[in-house]
Amino acid sequence: MKRAHLGEFEETVLLTVAILFGNAYGFNIKHEIEKRNQRKVSIGAMRTTLSRLEKKGFLVSELGEATKVRGGKRKRYFKVTPFGKKVLEEVMENRQQLWNAIPGAAFNF
Amino acid sequence: MTPKEHKPSPPKKAISLLRWFCRRDLLEDVEGDLHECFDFHVKSKGAGTAKWLFILDVLLLFRPGIIRYFNIFPSLNSNSMLKTHLKISWRNLLKNKNHSLINIGGLASGMAVAMSIGLWIQDELSFNKGHENYDHIARVMQHFILPKPGGSTKWVPVPVGSELEQSFGNDFKYVVTSSHTEDHIISKDNLSFSANGNYMQPDAPEMLTLKMLKGTRTGLGELNAVMLSESLAKKLFGEENPLHKIVKIDLKHEVKVTGIYEDLPKNSEFNDVSFIATWALYVSLNKWLQDSSDSWEYSSIQTFVQLLPHAKMDIVSDKIKNLIHDRREAHKNLRIETSLHPMSKWHLYGDFEDGKNTGGQIQFVWLFGIIGVFVLLLACINFMNLSTASAESRKKEVGIRKAIGSFRSQLIHQFFSESLLVAMVAFVIAFNILIFTLPWFNEVAGKQMDIPLSSPWFWISCIGFTLLTGTIAGSYPALYLSSFQTVKALKGTFRSGKFAAVPRQILIVLQFTVSVTLIVGTIIVYRQIQHTKDRPVGYSRDGLIYLKVNTGDVHKHFEVIRNKLIASGAIREMTESNGSVANYAYGVGGLEWRGKDPDFLDNFHISEISPEYGKTVGWEIVDGRDFSREIISDQKGLVINESAAKMMGLENPVGEIVKWAGKDWTILGVVNNLIVESPYQPILPAAYRLLDWPGNIVSLKISPSQSIRDALEKIEAVFKEYAPGVPFDYKFADEQYARKFNHEVRIGKLASVFAVLAILISCLGLLGLAAFMAKKRTKEIGIRKVVGASVFKLWKLMSKEFVSLVFVSCLIALPIAFFTMKSWLQNYEYRTGVSWWIFVAAGAGALVITLLTVSYQAIKAATASPVDSLRSE
Known part of the structure; x- marks a missing residue:
């Protein structure tokens, strides 16, 4: 089976969306990544990644209710799809296999 | 809180x-x-x-994935929109056939005019551009600043060329001395042709970048070399190779053909030069030239130069300002300036005043350019007027389109595609008109223009031009019609307000202002031509012919030929001369007579004649007597014209002695003024003397009792007998005289064509407008009729608006025309007045034409039965 490709940043975003289950929208995701990974994320970079992931079918989104904050703009909530979950698992398994394949002597410094 | x-x-x-x-x-x-x-x-x-x-x-955020898709190229949807636009435009055209006919017809004729004028201007601007060194070539000009009135001439003294090379050599690449372009006889064996040619120095072919078909550009190195144009070579040699063959010039001088060059194009200054012989040969043949090789007094040759690439035309021109003046010995009180006239200005800027280049043909380029733009503008105005007038009937369409969701921009697109469609159809028609009328236009304009079908520039400009016309013509309707408010347009409460018609009225006024101005202009140009044609010429042109004789044969047998022809009854009289009834032989100054003011700068035009001249041309002796063959001392006599007598200020000139060139001349008689050079100028002071060597012109007065054809046959037979080598290439004096008007007649013809077209297009527009007005007011007219209005009253009602508009245009146009034409007439010394009746006639004419145009519609509407117009609804 051909595996869907998942980049490093994409993986981070996808995982963060899963962490923030039920409350995963733009600013929150950005904030969460910045907090956990200690790196700056621009809204532009994050938003394009989100769109890309949605297009690949790893995410779905829906608009929430309008609130007074955010200049009256609605939030877009993201949720990981089963396919998204499968891809994440595949990535993890793949990493696991790679780890398992490392001979013991390799890390004996 | x-x-x-x-x-x-x-x-x-x-x-x-x-x-x-x-x-x-x-x-x-x-x-x-x-x-x-x-x-x-x-x-x-x-x-x-x-x-x-x-x-x-x-x-x-400005990155791919976030930036939206900008619709740069129209999507499929707007393509199909365009298709419907075109379809609907087409249906609209078919629906209102008359309207479309007027629209397209007017626009097409306007475009055809603009296109022919465009071709004409293109041709004018392209003059001499065929010469590769176009930017660096110039002609030396001589300007007589004092005495007034001065004048400018391309004839310069013989040593100018060599002096330029010696003193200013590092500015010039080539300096070429040349003769006039003269008529000569070129013959081979027993074939002989009359051909124009120049005697030029050897660098000429290189300077003019002649395209050599045979031989090289260096071919003029030998004394007896000649280069022939392709067409002359064909005439002389046919298919034979002419190189190194011998031809004769004027039946005497044998020269060897060293090159054949491609004929120079019609828009080259040297177009009529069909052979180039060497300057050295010219000098060796003409004693007067050898005598005056160091003289700065006589101006008889031309000098062309080509500047080196680094030299600036105006700087060099300034350097040689005093070239001639400083080297003259006599008459230092004359002020003469020298300048370079660049090749790029020869054709369009040929006029000089006080030594300054003042313009010339360029004013006609401007004039016709403006007329072309105006005629096109008139046609565009028609289109706009008709479209806005028809807005009434289309407002429902606009309303519905808007109601079902059309944007204003889509409506604007729709109207633009409509006008572009009309413009394109008009262009196709205009193009066909152009193809059919071009031969005629060429004839009137005296040109040889082709439609440059293979030039991409031509097509680009045509397409651009069509788009531009369509856009201009469609802009007003598109912007105006699309601005209707949906509700008002549908409810029918939309009233074009009191001032809605104002732009339309202004456009009509503009149209008729242009038309009336053109009409007045045309009438005045024609009157000026007629006025000058009616000017008494002072001699009799009937049956007067003359021909060039470059060989001495006629002179040798003059008596015999004359007697034979008179005896046969073919002619009345015959004379030989240097200078003809069309041109003087040369001009001189510095003559002296009793009582002459020493500071006075005189200027005489001279013709050398045989004693029969007066009887041949039929001049009138005012005082004294004519020359006589019997009186030997007449060789030292002069006959002057009245103008010369006036200039000399002598009360009784007959018998006075005039000192000229170291000799004493007696004034034998005074003749009436003959128009010899330009019929528009005042009569030049002239003096006639007897020939002391063979003349180059023979004039004959055909006997009135003979038919011209018989007489010509007899004359030819006698000439063939005694001067077999002279081509019998006669010219009729009256035709030659008429040719002096060519330029003005040409302008008159073109101007009248444009004026007629302008008024025609304007009237087409009026016709269409009147039709719309009539349609709009059908019900009103119906009701008026029912309540008892007469046809006359209705006609008056309908025509009033247009007539008053045209009246306003006349009021605007007449002063414009008056001042323009007045200043145009200033160009002519002998001119007609601008009389008031011309303006009245033009104004009245415009009004009558308007009335006729409008009345057709008005009467049609007024006589229609009110039942038809009121029955519906």
């Missing part, structure tokens, strides 16, 4: 930028995220930093 907390807000500019470029489906949540981010930053870092971070974030 707690004061409302001041809440910082993100920069507005950045938000609108975001809103502009961001994808529509992403915009809402992205903007929300940015907002939230901003609020977060305000709390953690302060409002100022937050603002900057906000802007930075927006800029970072």
